[in-house]
Amino acid sequence: MKRPTELVPRKRPVQQRSKETVEAILEAAGRVFASHGFAAGTSNRIAARAGVSIGSFYQYFPNKDAIVVALMERHMAETTATFEALKDLSDRVVMTVEDVVRHFVMALLNTYQQDPALFRVLFEEAPRPLGIHNTRAKIHEAVANALVPQMGRLITAQLRDPLVSAHLLVEVATASVRHFVLHTPAGLKAETFAEELIVMIVAYLVGPEPTMTPRSANP
Amino acid sequence: MKRPTELVPRKRPVQQRSKETVEAILEAAGRVFASHGFAAGTSNRIAARAGVSIGSFYQYFPNKDAIVVALMERHMAETTATFEALKDLSDRVVMTVEDVVRHFVMALLNTYQQDPALFRVLFEEAPRPLGIHNTRAKIHEAVANALVPQMGRLITAQLRDPLVSAHLLVEVATASVRHFVLHTPAGLKAETFAEELIVMIVAYLVGPEPTMTPRSANP
Amino acid sequence: MKRPTELVPRKRPVQQRSKETVEAILEAAGRVFASHGFAAGTSNRIAARAGVSIGSFYQYFPNKDAIVVALMERHMAETTATFEALKDLSDRVVMTVEDVVRHFVMALLNTYQQDPALFRVLFEEAPRPLGIHNTRAKIHEAVANALVPQMGRLITAQLRDPLVSAHLLVEVATASVRHFVLHTPAGLKAETFAEELIVMIVAYLVGPEPTMTPRSANP
Amino acid sequence: MKRPTELVPRKRPVQQRSKETVEAILEAAGRVFASHGFAAGTSNRIAARAGVSIGSFYQYFPNKDAIVVALMERHMAETTATFEALKDLSDRVVMTVEDVVRHFVMALLNTYQQDPALFRVLFEEAPRPLGIHNTRAKIHEAVANALVPQMGRLITAQLRDPLVSAHLLVEVATASVRHFVLHTPAGLKAETFAEELIVMIVAYLVGPEPTMTPRSANP
DNA sequence: AATGAATGAGGCTTCATTCAT
């Protein structure tokens, strides 16, 4: 009867009532993790915060980790949607490199700023081997791949290897924004940070040709 | 389950044997955390691995968190030393911007590659409020400040705000390298990653003037 | 870190104090199982009865089942010793078949009557797959094998298959005595039961020749 | 965790559908207990296996124990019927002692071999104080009493006390067969076991006179 | 009646920490 650490929801809620319960649990879990951290975000605390019994918690989630997984999946779905939207946009309207990069960075920033404390728990504190790792890697991969043609279209300067550049871009942007938001270095405002990061990425992509963002104000 | 807030070692090891014991405990803690993670890196397990009794463990460390702090302090001392060395070097010999950036990025990479699993625990999994946070912020601050004059010396292109740029540089480099090492995205070799990251940072610092790193292979 | 249901004691008590603790736990477990049954013989209840903390319980026993195993092993060691003693005795002094059978049955009866309620739990209520099963089978096997030569020596009537008879004897005697003691059918005194059981077994072994036990009191 | 003491079905199933539901639950319970044991044979699992909701389960059975009782009662009814049949048979046709004993033993063997795993749960693992105990004792009593006249009719050798002998016979036969089936000692085939058990019982009943079953092949 | 969502007492077990030797 050993049930090897299941991470998928236990039971699909069919009635309206149970859908609400699941929703309440997820919502409560987010708030509890954000305020107490992963270790102190106990299943009982989450259930209490959700206003349901601990039994209900375990009707829908086989264990505590499954909650983290569910929360991450939510976040990832959102992230993916954001990127899709950006891709669609750049397909429809003419955008400069800087426009694309700005959208990208801002989307990341907005995402993480929604709930920094929670994301700290989800992305750093919660134990890895949740299988979620692969999912995240796949998303990055997909985004990077999607970027390649965009880059080809927009960037005249030739990059050594567009795919590598796309990967780098995704990694650097994600890591930097996340790190900035989750650990908020004092003395650096989000807008300033974002603006400079955009400059950096654009400088990298556009190369040693003049850009539309004047670096210096000197006449 | 009491967790007092003292985070400093309980007593200075004055005798040689004590020093060895402390050393053994720290070493064991590092290995245990790396292989088991923070939560499963129990104090008893660490003591056993170190070959000392649990009583001795608490002789030298007031609680489990103190071990994490001690381990982080070690790491930070090392990091600081590395940056000092880089500063000294650039004071003594003539270095291009690229040289400095390369040294910086490579030093970060080497540091994190020493023991990714352990650093994952120290920097991400271990609960924050260890006060250590400030220390780290201070180090970043110091490094950023130290970079400003270097940048003034080397960089002709004028940056909007050298201090902001220094901060950005430190944040982006640290976050990217750490993220790369701790989560190793498949399909991106460390050397490639480092090289491109260097290019990006240099492009940012040097601005839209030609650099010594040819971006394109075009004849 | 899954520890697949260990059943062996966790830690060998080295100090005198801990030996006493282990002893107290086993003793308490016996009493608790006897009075509450297996399901209600909770680890906390056992620890409390033993006057030790639940933590101490788990220092020495990895789980509740391990206690059952330990208790059974004790019982089996005793049983084995009893049989050895009987074998030795029959080697040293001249015994009739009836003497041997009587000793055998009485030994069984005494054993089970020590603590019927506990043995009910150990032999019936506690879930089987404790690996203990094999041990018990081996003991029965050993006893049966040891009986064969004795039977050859004592029994003139030829049995169809002495080994089969030995097995039957062990099974029937054990099952009957255990069943009698653990479920005490009303209206049958232990002495009467034992006496008749002895008669039955002797009749089987000696066969259709006159025995020294007059079957009837017929005038 | 409340366990009321009612052990009778909550309501008589008057409609056909109800009867089928009860039947399905009992059948499912038997299979679940047999494959999972008593403790892991949860009421939810049983309901699921029966294809009914847990609500329906409690519609027909006040609690989990009631299921065990119902299952045992079924078994006992069957056993009783078997004995009745044997009694009837021996009333109608001329049977030797051996015939009767063989019928008796074989009937027991057949009964237990139907579903050893389930009977293990019902007779050993399930907690006693089910009141069922008395019922079983009464059945044994009845069977023993019924045997007395049979024995008087068939057995010339005089037994010390026919009633005691009848009891012994019932106890020994039941205990031995059950024990054999539920714990299947390796290296003893059911037929061999049954045959020898019959021999033993006949030897006991018939006493030191020659029987029709030659024990030895001695010339 | 039937359904299945909800409940929560309570069992098992861990592990940071203390304390007697």
Next chain:
DNA sequence: CATGAATGAAGCCTCATTCAT
């Protein structure tokens, strides 16, 4: 000082049972 036995709060999770729909 070292040892390791002991502690117990607290976390995870199950499952018999109830109750709203």
